[in-house]
Structures are given as C-alpha cells and as structure tokens.
Amino acid sequence: MKASRQEKEKNVFNELDSIFLVAHQLKAPLAKIKWTLRMLIEEDLGAINEEQKEFLENAYQASERIINLVNDLLDISRISKGNEYLDLKKVDLLDLVKKEVDFYKKEGEKKNISFIFKKPLNKEKFIVKIDFEKIRIVIDNLIRNAIKYTPKGGKIVISLKKRKKEIEFSIKDNGIGIPQDQQDKIFRKFFRADNGKKIDTTGSGLGLYIAKSIIEAHNGRIWFESEENKGTTFYFTLPIKS
Amino acid sequence: MKKILVVEDDKFLRELIMQKLIKEGYEIIEAKDGEEGVGKVREDKPDLVLLDLILPGIDGFEVLARIKSNPETSNVPVIILSNLGQKEDVEKALNEGANDYLVKAHFAPDEIIKKVKTVLGE
Numbered sequence: 001m002k003a004s005r006q007e008k009e010k011n012v013f014n015e016l017d018s019i020f021l022v023a024h025q026l027k028a029p030l031a032k033i034k035w036t037l038r039m040l041i042e043e044d045l046g047a048i049n050e051e052q053k054e055f056l057e058n059a060y061q062a063s064e065r066i067i068n069l070v071n072d073l074l075d076i077s078r079i080s081k082g083n084e085y086l087d088l089k090k091v092d093l094l095d096l097v098k099k100e101v102d103f104y105k106k107e108g109e110k111k112n113i114s115f116i117f118k119k120p121l122n123k124e125k126f127i128v129k130i131d132f133e134k135i136r137i138v139i140d141n142l143i144r145n146a147i148k149y150t151p152k153g154g155k156i157v158i159s160l161k162k163r164k165k166e167i168e169f170s171i172k173d174n175g176i177g178i179p180q181d182q183q184d185k186i187f188r189k190f191f192r193a194d195n196g197k198k199i200d201t202t203g204s205g206l207g208l209y210i211a212k213s214i215i216e217a218h219n220g221r222i223w224f225e226s227e228e229n230k231g232t233t234f235y236f237t238l239p240i241k242s
Numbered sequence: 243m244k245k246i247l248v249v250e251d252d253k254f255l256r257e258l259i260m261q262k263l264i265k266e267g268y269e270i271i272e273a274k275d276g277e278e279g280v281g282k283v284r285e286d287k288p289d290l291v292l293l294d295l296i297l298p299g300i301d302g303f304e305v306l307a308r309i310k311s312n313p314e315t316s317n318v319p320v321i322i323l324s325n326l327g328q329k330e331d332v333e334k335a336l337n338e339g340a341n342d343y344l345v346k347a348h349f350a351p352d353e354i355i356k357k358v359k360t361v362l363g364e
Contacts, residue, residue, distance in 0.1 A: 027327070027345075028347075031346035032255060034347060035258050035259075035346070035351055038350035038351060039258060039350075039351055039352075042352055067347050070347075
C-alpha cells in the first residue's frame with residue numbers, strides 16, 4: 001500500500017529527529033575522549049615520551065574530526081527536516097547580520113582580523129521571509145570560513161545590498177583564496193580544497209554543501225569569486241516577496 | 243591563590259578539569275549538583291564558578307539565576323561548561339549574566355584554562 005505524502009513526511013521527520021537526538025548524544029562522550037587525549041598529550045596525567053605523544057596527537061585529531069562531523073550532522077538534520085519544511089518568518093536580515101558580525105568580531109580579534117560591516121547609510125530595512133535558524137547557519141558558516149582561511153592581520157568586509165526583487169549578502173576576505181582548478185568542486189559534499197586542508201585538518205567539507213542547500217531551498221542563489229593568495233568573496237541572494 | 247568552584251555531575255569530567263586547575267595553581271571546590279553548587283557559592287565565595295548546565299535536581303540555568311539574584315554572590319563570575327550548544331542556550335546564559343559559554347566538545351581543558359585566566363584578569 002502506498003504511503004500517503006503525509007505519512008512519508010512524518011517518517012522523514014521522525015528519522016531526522018532520531019539523527020538529531022543521536023548526534024546530540026554523541027557530544028558528551030566525545031568531549032570526554034577529547035579532554036582525556038588532550039590532557040595526556042599535555043602531560044597533565046603523567047609524563048609521556050615523544051612516540052606516545054605522536055600516537056595520541058593522531059587520536060586527538062581524529063576525535064576533532066568526529067566532533068566536526070557530528071556538528072554537521074546536527075546542522076544537516078535541522079536543515080533537511082526542512083528543505084521540504086522551512087519555518088518561514090519575516091526577519092530583518094540587517095539585524096541578523098549585525099548580530100552575527102558582533103558575535104564573530106571577537107573570534108577575528110584573536111587573529112587580528114578586522115571586520116567591516118558595510119550597511120547602507122539610509123535606515124532602510126531588509127525584511128525577508130526566511131527560516132531564521134537555517135540562514136543563520138549559512139552566515140555562520142561563511143564567516144567562520146573567512147576567519148579560518150584569512151591570515152593574521154587580514155580584513156573581512158561584509159555587505160548587504162537591496163535590489164528590487166532580492167537582497168544580496170556578500171563577505172569578502174583577503175585570505176588564501178581557492179585554486180582555480182578546484183573552484184568547480186567547492187560546493188560538493190565533503191570536498192575541501194588542498195590549501196584549505198593544510199590550514200585546517202579537521203574540517204568536514206560539508207559546510208558549503210549545507211549552505212547551498214539552504215539558500216536554494218529559499219529560492220536564492222549562492223556563488224563566489226576567488227583568486228588564490230588574493231582572497232575570496234562569497235555571495236548569496238534571498239528573494240524579497242512582494 | 244584564587245578559588246574556583248566546579249559544578250559538574252559527571253565524576254570523570256569533574257576530576258579531569260579539577261586536575262588541570264590544580265596543576266595551574268588554583269584552589270578547587272567541587273559540587274556534584276545544582277543545590278550543592280548554590281550552597282558552596284554562598285559559603286565559600288569562590289573567585290569563579292565553572293558551571294555545567296545539565297545537572298540532576300535544579301539545572302545550571304536555575305543555579306545561575308540564584309547566584310546572580312543574590313546580592314552577596316551576584317559578582318562572582320560564571321563560565322558555563324556545557325554539552326548543549328544551541329544558540330538559544332548560549333544567548334540565554336549570557337543574557338542571564340554568565341561571563342562566557344563553552345561547549346565541552348569544543349574546548350579542551352587547556353583552552354578552558356585560557357578562558358578562566360581571561361575572566362579572572364590574569
């Protein structure tokens with residue numbers, strides 16, 4: 001007997017709920033593993049030799065990788081639960097971006113990275129109908145990448161533009177950029193450019209895949225411009241419903 | 243020597259972080275649940291509290307509220323150490339007076355020490 005569309009949706013929701021719950025539960029034991037490995041490496045639990053340190057360091061990196069994957073699982077289960085189901089609400093995007101910039105400014109300060117938010121001079125609002133949590137995941141992801149791949153003393157410029165039918169968000173960094181021959185793979189699941197992998201060995205390569213998924217579910221577009229060693233600018237648009 | 247209260251119900255994690263704190267030269271007080279935590283903040287007047295959110299009995303948010311609403315203890319800085327990482331939880335804790343919010347899976351003990359030192363102005 002064919003399951004009705006409602007039944008199918010309900011099953012998907014339940015599955016995604018389970019994924020979310022399990023992913024959430026994984027974080028506690030992962031924290032224990034991470035803490036123990038780290039303290040062993042730092043010799044807080046007794047002296048160890050260089051060889052032991054190397055093995056433990058490997059295990060620690062592996063645990064970091066798992067934690068990143070779990071975080072992405074959490075994100076995916078939240079977004080998939082909904083690319084059929086978006087919790088759409090009217091939001092002032094300017095407000096959301098401002099809050100995100102304030103939050104990440106501190107992260108940037110650690111690397112002496114300056115954050116500039118170019119908002120329009122007039123008091124116009126940037127009202128869009130979006131799934132707040134999911135768009136926040138996208139912005140978080142783009143900002144975190146910009147910080148990650150921009151060296152100390154760098155500059156990140158975020159801007160919001162309003163057009164007749166859409167709002168455009170952009171984030172420009174002067175970081176390591178994306179090699180030309182790898183640009184067409186950037187949005188693929190698990191893909192990480194070689195120069196990015198050198199800087200961060202534990203990323204999952206799912207962030208941009210998730211971001212694209214969310215933006216397209218909102219009928220927006222996401223793209224980038226990049227030149228190796230010069231920097232990258234990521235853009236996305238969200239439609240303004242009339 | 244600065245005094246730090248650790249409120250954490252998981253014995254293993256509590257002992258790990260306490261070991262690290264002792265190594266860094268802090269005096270340690272421990273509490274296994276929220277009620278005990280609130281009591282010890284009042285009695286022992288620590289210089290900082292490391293507070294888990296998921297606790298048996300009253301939860302970390304309740305402990306935070308009680309610490310901050312008592313004029314005798316409201317000045318004690320609190321760093322949340324939690325496995326919950328949702329933005330709503332972080333915002334709620336910061337709005338209710340926590341100085342920082344660290345997700346255990348994202349911060350190893352040595353990184354927590356750095357945050358402790360920052361809050362204590364060391």
